[in-house]
Amino acid sequence: MTSARAEVAAEELPALATRNPISRSAVLGALWRNKPGMAGVFILVGLVLFCYLGPLVYPTNQSDVDLLNAALPPGEGFPLGTDSNGFDVLGRLMQGGQVSLQIGLLAAIFATTLGTIYGAVAGLVGGVVDGIMMRIVDVLLSIPFLFFVLIIAARFQATPLTLSLVIGGFSWLVAARLIRGEVLSLRVREFVSAARLMGASNRRLIFTHLIPNTFGVIIVNLTFQVADSIIVLAALGYLGFGLSYPVTDWGSQLSSGVSFLAADYWWMIYPVGACIVLTVLALNLLGDALRDAIEHRTV
Numbered sequence: 001m002t003s004a005r006a007e008v009a010a011e012e013l014p015a016l017a018t019r020n021p022i023s024r025s026a027v028l029g030a031l032w033r034n035k036p037g038m039a040g041v042f043i044l045v046g047l048v049l050f051c052y053l054g055p056l057v058y059p060t061n062q063s064d065v066d067l068l069n070a071a072l073p074p075g076e077g078f079p080l081g082t083d084s085n086g087f088d089v090l091g092r093l094m095q096g097g098q099v100s101l102q103i104g105l106l107a108a109i110f111a112t113t114l115g116t117i118y119g120a121v122a123g124l125v126g127g128v129v130d131g132i133m134m135r136i137v138d139v140l141l142s143i144p145f146l147f148f149v150l151i152i153a154a155r156f157q158a159t160p161l162t163l164s165l166v167i168g169g170f171s172w173l174v175a176a177r178l179i180r181g182e183v184l185s186l187r188v189r190e191f192v193s194a195a196r197l198m199g200a201s202n203r204r205l206i207f208t209h210l211i212p213n214t215f216g217v218i219i220v221n222l223t224f225q226v227a228d229s230i231i232v233l234a235a236l237g238y239l240g241f242g243l244s245y246p247v248t249d250w251g252s253q254l255s256s257g258v259s260f261l262a263a264d265y266w267w268m269i270y271p272v273g274a275c276i277v278l279t280v281l282a283l284n285l286l287g288d289a290l291r292d293a294i295e296h297r298t299v
Contacts, residue, residue: 037289
C-alpha cells in the first residue's frame with residue numbers, strides 16, 4: 001500500500017511542479033473592457049506614432065542653429081513655433097520624445113530585472129539573508145531618490161545609456177519589495193514543494209518556477225517604472241543634468257522653455273509639458289488597468 005502511494009506521488013510531482021500561467025486572453029479581455037486602460041493604450045500608441053512616424057511625415061532640420069528664426073510664434077512653416085535656437089518645436093518634440101521613451105523603457109527594464117532577481121532571492125532564501133537584504137533596501141529607500149541620482153549624474157557624462165543606468169540603478173527598490181512579497185507567498189505552494197522534492201536547485205526554483213509566476217506583477221510594475229523614469233528624466237533635464245546638444249529630451253526642452261516664461265513664449269513650454277503629462281498619464285492608466293485585470297483573473 002505504501003509503495004503504491006509513493007508511485008502515485010511520484011507520478012503527480014511533475015504536474016505539481018508547474019502552475020497554470022496567466023491567461024493572456026483573459027487579461028486582454030479584462031483590459032479591453034477597462035475604458036480608462038484602453039484610453040491609456042490609445043494615448044500611448046498615439047504618442048509613439050507621433051515620435052517615431054511623425055519625422056517621416058514632417059521632416060525638419062534639428063541639428064543646425066538658426067538664430068534668424070529664433071523664438072517665432074506658431075504660424076506658417078512652424079505649426080508650434082520655434083525655440084530660442086531656431087529649432088522647429090514640433091520637430092524637436094518628436095526627436096525628444098524618442099529619446100525620452102527609450103531612456104524610460106531601458107531604465108525600467110534594468111530596474112525591474114534587478115529588483116525581480118534581488119527580491120526573488122531574498123524571498124526564497126529567507127531567514128537572516130532575507131533580513132539583511134531587505135534592511136539594505138530600507139536604507140537605500142531612506143535616501144532621497146532625486147538627490148542620489150543628481151550626485152551620480154553630475155559625475156558622469158549624460159548620455160541616453162548612462163542616464164538609463166543611473167535612473168534604473170536607483171529605481172529597483174520598490175520592485176524588489178513587490179517581488180519578495182510575491183515569492184514569500186509562492187514558496188509555500190505545492191508546485192514549489194514538488195519542485196524541491198524533484199531536486200530543483202534554488203537557481204532553478206527562482207528562474208523556472210518563481211519569477212515566471214510573478215510575471216503579472218512584473219509587467220504592472222514595469223509600466224509604472226517607465227512612467228517614473230520619464231518623470232525623473234524630465235526632472236534631471238529641468239535641473240540642468242539632462243542631455244546636451246544636439247541630443248535632446250523633453251526635460252531639457254522644458255528647462256530651456258521655462259527661462260522664456262516671462263516673455264510669454266508659451267509654445268516653448270506647454271506642448272512639451274503636455275507630452276510629458278500625457279505619457280505619464282497613459283502609462284499609469286495602463287498600469288492600473290493591467291493590475292485590475294490580473295487581480296480579477298486570480299480571484
